[in-house]
Amino acid sequence: PYHVKINQNLYLEASLHSSDPSLELFLDTCVASPTRQNFTTRSYAIIKNGCVKDPTYSSYYSPYRHTLRFKFNAFQFVRSNPEVYLQCELVVCRTFDYSSRCHQGCVQRSKRETSS
Numbered sequence: 487p488y489h490v491k492i493n494q495n496l497y498l499e500a501s502l503h504s505s506d507p508s509l510e511l512f513l514d515t516c517v518a519s520p521t522r523q524n525f526t527t528r529s530y531a532i533i534k535n536g537c538v539k540d541p542t543y544s545s546y547y548s549p550y551r552h553t554l555r556f557k558f559n560a561f562q563f564v565r566s567n568p569e570v571y572l573q574c575e576l577v578v579c580r581t582f583d584y585s586s587r588c589h590q591g592c593v594q595r596s597k598r599e600t601s602s
Contacts, residue, residue: 487569490560491560492560492561492562493559493560493561494559494560495557495558495559495560496557496558496559496560497555497556497557498555498556498557499548499553499554499555500513500553500554500574500576501550501552501553501554502552502553502576502578504552507551507581508580508581508582509551509552509578509579509580509581510551510552510578510579510580510581510588511551511552511553511554511576511577511578511579511588512536512554512576512577512578512579512587512588513533513536513545513554513556513574513575513576514533514535514536514575514576514577514587515531515533515534515535515536515574515575516531516532516533516572516573516574516575517529517530517531517532517534517572517573517574518530518532518561518570518571518572518573519570519571519573520563520566520567520569520570520571521571522571525571525573528563528566530561530563532558532572533574535592535593535594535595536587536590536591536592536593537592537593537594538592540558540559542557542558542559543556543557543558544556544557544558551581554576
């Protein structure tokens with residue numbers, strides 16, 4: 487556990503441990519939940535499909551393609567335990583594969599039309 491105060495900056499770093507210099511990381515989705523078992527029912531998206539959802543989110547420069555650095559402000563779910571659990575999905579891509587998910591960035595998913 488990592489103990490922080492509400493609204494305190496929470497800095498995170500994710501690294502790919504590989505000797506292949508042609509790989510890079512992309513943060514696709516990062517979701518918070520008041521429980522460690524359920525990240526869908528009562529969850530809060532910080533990043534979703536590469537799109538920033540939390541206004542306190544910032545990414546930071548890393549000199550290494552295989553390392554991501556970012557931050558957001560700590561928060562607590564209303565009427566819940568003070569714990570907040572974080573689950574992030576990262577994508578590993580070839581650095582110069584411009585058709586890869588890493589180079590697509592934010593992907594807005596269109597909603598399906600419902601028929602009568």
